Amino acid sequence: MGLLRALSIASFLASNVRAAVSSTGFTVSLTDVDYFLPPKPVASLVGCEEIKSLFHDGLFVPFTVVKADGTLDIASITTSYAKDDVWQEGFLEAIYVLGSNKPANVSTIVLSGTASSELAPGPYFINAAGQVYEAWRLFSDVQGAFTESAIANGDGSYSVLPAGTVGQKQAIAVPSRLYFEKTAEKPLAGVRIGIKDIYDIKGLRTSNGNRAWYWLYAPANNTAPPVQNLIDAGAIIVGKMITSQFANGETATADWVDYHEAFNPRGDGYQDTSSSSSGGGAGAASYAWLDITLGSDTGGSVRGPSQVQGLYGNRPSHGLVSLNHTMPLSPVLDTPGLLARNPTLWMSAAQAMYGPNITITDTYPTKIKTLAWPTSPSKVANKLLIDFLGNVTDFLHANVSAFNVTASFSQDNPNLADLTTIMNLTYALLITKQQTELVRKPFYADYAAKHDGRLPFVNPVPLARWGWGDNQTLTVDEGIANKTVFMNWANKTFLAPSAKTCSDSLVMYVGSTASTTYRNAYLKEPGVPFGWSNSRISIMSEAPDFVVPLGEAPYNSTITGHVEYLPVTANLMAAKGCDGMLFSLIKGLYEAGILKESLAGKSGVTGGEILLRRGLYEY
Numbered sequence: 001m002g003l004l005r006a007l008s009i010a011s012f013l014a015s016n017v018r019a020a021v022s023s024t025g026f027t028v029s030l031t032d033v034d035y036f037l038p039p040k041p042v043a044s045l046v047g048c049e050e051i052k053s054l055f056h057d058g059l060f061v062p063f064t065v066v067k068a069d070g071t072l073d074i075a076s077i078t079t080s081y082a083k084d085d086v087w088q089e090g091f092l093e094a095i096y097v098l099g100s101n102k103p104a105n106v107s108t109i110v111l112s113g114t115a116s117s118e119l120a121p122g123p124y125f126i127n128a129a130g131q132v133y134e135a136w137r138l139f140s141d142v143q144g145a146f147t148e149s150a151i152a153n154g155d156g157s158y159s160v161l162p163a164g165t166v167g168q169k170q171a172i173a174v175p176s177r178l179y180f181e182k183t184a185e186k187p188l189a190g191v192r193i194g195i196k197d198i199y200d201i202k203g204l205r206t207s208n209g210n211r212a213w214y215w216l217y218a219p220a221n222n223t224a225p226p227v228q229n230l231i232d233a234g235a236i237i238v239g240k241m242i243t244s245q246f247a248n249g250e251t252a253t254a255d256w257v258d259y260h261e262a263f264n265p266r267g268d269g270y271q272d273t274s275s276s277s278s279g280g281g282a283g284a285a286s287y288a289w290l291d292i293t294l295g296s297d298t299g300g301s302v303r304g305p306s307q308v309q310g311l312y313g314n315r316p317s318h319g320l321v322s323l324n325h326t327m328p329l330s331p332v333l334d335t336p337g338l339l340a341r342n343p344t345l346w347m348s349a350a351q352a353m354y355g356p357n358i359t360i361t362d363t364y365p366t367k368i369k370t371l372a373w374p375t376s377p378s379k380v381a382n383k384l385l386i387d388f389l390g391n392v393t394d395f396l397h398a399n400v401s402a403f404n405v406t407a408s409f410s411q412d413n414p415n416l417a418d419l420t421t422i423m424n425l426t427y428a429l430l431i432t433k434q435q436t437e438l439v440r441k442p443f444y445a446d447y448a449a450k451h452d453g454r455l456p457f458v459n460p461v462p463l464a465r466w467g468w469g470d471n472q473t474l475t476v477d478e479g480i481a482n483k484t485v486f487m488n489w490a491n492k493t494f495l496a497p498s499a500k501t502c503s504d505s506l507v508m509y510v511g512s513t514a515s516t517t518y519r520n521a522y523l524k525e526p527g528v529p530f531g532w533s534n535s536r537i538s539i540m541s542e543a544p545d546f547v548v549p550l551g552e553a554p555y556n557s558t559i560t561g562h563v564e565y566l567p568v569t570a571n572l573m574a575a576k577g578c579d580g581m582l583f584s585l586i587k588g589l590y591e592a593g594i595l596k597e598s599l600a601g602k603s604g605v606t607g608g609e610i611l612l613r614r615g616l617y618e619y
């Protein structure tokens with residue numbers, strides 16, 4: 001079936017010109033699998049005589065482009081192509097062979113003729129006119145991780161995908177991985193990435209997790225630099241992903257009024273995703289067809305979702321890439337970070353996104369400082385953490401010492417207040433003062449101008465925070481001053497730089513220990529994020545803070561009445577600017593078998609279908 005979109009009748013009548021009809025692509029079903037064919041053919045097969053006999057009915061015939069290296073062995077092609085999640089045996093209705101070795105003895109139809117432009121190996125569709133279209137497979141976003149689907153228009157802009165599939169949610173289209181070969185210029189060729197819906201993408205509307213915002217503003221005319229850097233490296237942007245409203249922290253389900261929180265696939269499937277990069281965490285943990293997601297971390301919004309969903313996730317050093325065309329929470333604290341299952345791919349994406357602003361180095365610290373690390377393997381989570389610390393210590397031939405941040409700060413700064421006093425209000429003050437000025441002010445003014453002085457709807461959490469901020473007489477500069485006191489001290493002590501190893505120490509703290517936050521719990525009134533914890537260290541010191549998955553631990557689920565498993569993770573920190581050292585170290589730990597790739601599905605360790613349903617990947 002073809003999907004055609006015409007200009008509205010109204011503009012047709014008003015202008016009294018011929019309606020401009022343009023193709024937005026096609027959807028077809030092949031052996032019960034749904035595919036999307038982008039509107040523009042990638043080539044034509046000229047002089048292909050076999051085509052005529054292929055078209056009994058229907059608009060398209062599926063075929064496979066193969067490379068003939070020596071003999072052509074259909075069985076081995078089938079075996080290797082079957083690993084691709086887009087290709088299927090239905091594409092063997094015909095083949096087109098690249099190279100001069102034409103096969104003498106295959107049972108399928110071999111297309112002759114010459115392709116008008118170079119075709120990459122993989123699955124395609126051809127029409128009776130000989131036009132060749134790429135095959136993109138449609139997957140349903142069953143976990144509700146996306147706000148909008150996306151498909152590149154080929155001119156730097158994107159459109160919403162005009163296609164659907166079974167699953168009660170949007171369809172997301174992904175191209176065959178067989179089309180792509182990674183190169184030095186395109187290290188992310190074919191890598192499928194979802195983008196948190198606070199980054200502008202040219203041609204698409206941005207919501208920032210607010211429905212009024214989505215409809216108030218026109219589609220973006222620019223693409224945010226972190227996203228553009230990924231696109232330039234060859235990434236396939238497949239859609240925009242769920243964020244808690246204005247990137248403030250929200251907990252399912254009560255806080256999420258405008259949009260529903262995405263679903264965390266781990267364990268019983270009804271645990272909170274953490275926020276604000278909720279969709280990025282849920283999507284990367286749920287879908288094998290999605291490789292990486294771009295989130296943002298102001299106060300833990302990449303790290304939280306990575307911890308509770310057992311993913312690799314980084315809060316980078318502050319200021320590595322411009323956040324133009326990105327919604328601010330607090331520019332002095334905002335950072336763009338990536339969530340992924342595979343640490344090698346995660347590092348490649350980071351190199352593409354941060355460019356020359358990170359340097360990969362492989363001379364590592366030999367001091368490890370731990371913050372409140374467990375010492376007794378009484379629980380499964382503790383044993384995983386203790387073993388991991390032992391493995392990293394051996395890997396680095398390092399010395400380990402426990403470090404107490406608040407106690408050491410007091411010891412080194414006898415004339416200052418406690419760290420918990422200095423820092424108690426700093427985060428809340430910076431995010432509320434900066435976001436009310438940079439986001440709420442223009443939003444309310446633009447909305448009022450359009451809607452006769454009305455206020456737009458805003459969720460309870462951002463409203464409570466902004467309201468608190470309005471009452472504060474402390475200024476942004478005072479907040480920055482307190483932050484600077486901590487940053488300078490950290491830079492001289494446990495997060496000090498080193499000429500030889502980039503960071504004098506590797507700092508480790510506990511990420512997640514399989515504790516539950518059920519999404520069907522009734523919550524308290526929304527509050528303001530006061531206080532101090534280990535997760536604030538990187539925020540205030542501008543240092544990198546990376547989450548790594550270690551395994552999982554059991555709990556008794558009140559949903560299933562059964563033992564289920566949730567992720568256990570650790571956080572690794574280093575001096576500001578040592579992101580490249582951390583990425584390299586984590587890749588080294590992965591190659592040494594100390595860290596593992598996280599899997600998509602119910603468990604990050606064993607994979608498996610999400611409890612909600614069976615056969616997620618069979619569609």
Ligand SMILES: *[C@@H]1O[C@H](CO)[C@@H](O)[C@H](O)[C@H]1NC(C)=O
Binds near residue numbers: 105
């Ligand atoms: C052609 O393929 C068939 C089936 O794979 C095989 O039995 C036959 O020997 C092959 N013929 C030649 C000439 O290679």
Ligand SMILES: *[C@@H]1O[C@H](CO)[C@@H](O)[C@H](O)[C@H]1NC(C)=O
Binds near residue numbers: 217218219220221
């Ligand atoms: C994009 O540009 C158009 C034309 O100048 C303008 O009307 C629209 O408001 C712009 N979009 C945004 C989000 O600013």
Ligand SMILES: *[C@@H]1O[C@H](CO)[C@@H](O)[C@H](O)[C@H]1NC(C)=O
Binds near residue numbers: 225320322353356357
């Ligand atoms: C490197 O960081 C600077 C400062 O934030 C920024 O202006 C520049 O665009 C960044 N480079 C890349 C490739 O993003």
Ligand SMILES: *[C@@H]1O[C@H](CO)[C@@H](O)[C@H](O)[C@H]1NC(C)=O
Binds near residue numbers: 225322324
């Ligand atoms: C970001 O915006 C500023 C101000 O418009 C501009 O000077 C700068 O070049 C932009 N940076 C990037 C990387 O787009």
Ligand SMILES: *[C@@H]1O[C@H](CO)[C@@H](O)[C@H](O)[C@H]1NC(C)=O
Binds near residue numbers: 366367
């Ligand atoms: C570890 O500590 C021991 C004893 O304090 C010391 O002799 C050794 O040099 C240290 N090793 C490293 C790598 O710092």
Ligand SMILES: *[C@@H]1O[C@H](CO)[C@@H](O)[C@H](O)[C@H]1NC(C)=O
Binds near residue numbers: 371372404405406410
């Ligand atoms: C760190 O020291 C403080 C006293 O400043 C103490 O209250 C806290 O329990 C210590 N934390 C750890 C993990 O030992």
Ligand SMILES: *[C@@H]1O[C@H](CO)[C@@H](O)[C@H](O)[C@H]1NC(C)=O
Binds near residue numbers: 421424530
């Ligand atoms: C932090 O500030 C809040 C709000 O003013 C206050 O209720 C709380 O007691 C403070 N905590 C500390 C440790 O100062």
Ligand SMILES: *[C@@H]1O[C@H](CO)[C@@H](O)[C@H](O)[C@H]1NC(C)=O
Binds near residue numbers: 421425427474475478
């Ligand atoms: C800064 O620290 C002082 C204590 O030294 C505290 O009274 C004040 O509330 C803090 N201000 C901010 C903005 O965090």
Ligand SMILES: *[C@@H]1O[C@H](CO)[C@@H](O)[C@H](O)[C@H]1NC(C)=O
Binds near residue numbers: 464468471
């Ligand atoms: C702001 O201060 C006023 C007066 O003290 C108080 O009634 C109100 O509840 C405060 N608002 C918030 C959001 O804290």
Ligand SMILES: *[C@@H]1O[C@H](CO)[C@@H](O)[C@H](O)[C@H]1NC(C)=O
Binds near residue numbers: 497541542576
């Ligand atoms: C840390 O201190 C060094 C000097 O030892 C300085 O070069 C660097 O800029 C400082 N970094 C931060 C984050 O303050």
Ligand SMILES: *[C@@H]1O[C@H](CO)[C@@H](O)[C@H](O)[C@H]1NC(C)=O
Binds near residue numbers: 554563
């Ligand atoms: C689950 O509950 C049973 C019965 O109360 C208990 O024996 C078991 O230790 C619990 N398991 C976990 C992982 O908490």
Ligand SMILES: *[C@@H]1O[C@H](CO)[C@@H](O)[C@H](O)[C@H]1NC(C)=O
Binds near residue numbers: 387592
């Ligand atoms: C990690 O440490 C545990 C406990 O000492 C050990 O059994 C395991 O072999 C180590 N893993 C690797 C990859 O070295």
